[in-house]
Amino acid sequence: MGTAVARIKSIAPLFLVADLKRSTELYANKFSFDLLFPYENFYTSVARDGHEICFKCGKRSLGGTGALSANCSVEGVGVLYERGNRRSAEDVQSRRDMPYGRKSYISDPDGDVLGFVESR
Secondary structure, rough: OOOOOOOOOOOOOOEEEEEHHHHHHHHHHHOEEEEEEEOOOOEEEEEEEOOOEEEEEOOOOOOOOEEEEEEEEOOOOOHHHHHHHOOOOOEEEEEEEEEOOOEEEOOOOOOOEHHHHOOO
16 A cells, blocks of 8 residues: 655745735736635735735734745746836845846835745
């Protein structure tokens, strides 16, 4: 008899946000995410290229924002960076070359920081 194997298919970050509609629209309009589902008036999920981000309306219990919330491995980091800047995303760290690839960081209105890294 074989041993059953479990594997994680994906992990989705959960961002606490002050305004659910604003956050959902921001990710849809700036980064072409699709709305997967809304749940009542306090939770939504968006996805792009098979990767999901969940939003829950609420206050952060830990002080401060501005820490890296999710690091995204991407192709076309320059296109994402330019799209974000044209649509008023807050630039946390401009696109730059690193030994491991090109990267940039942007922040949403709730202080969640997304890192975009394109490997060499």
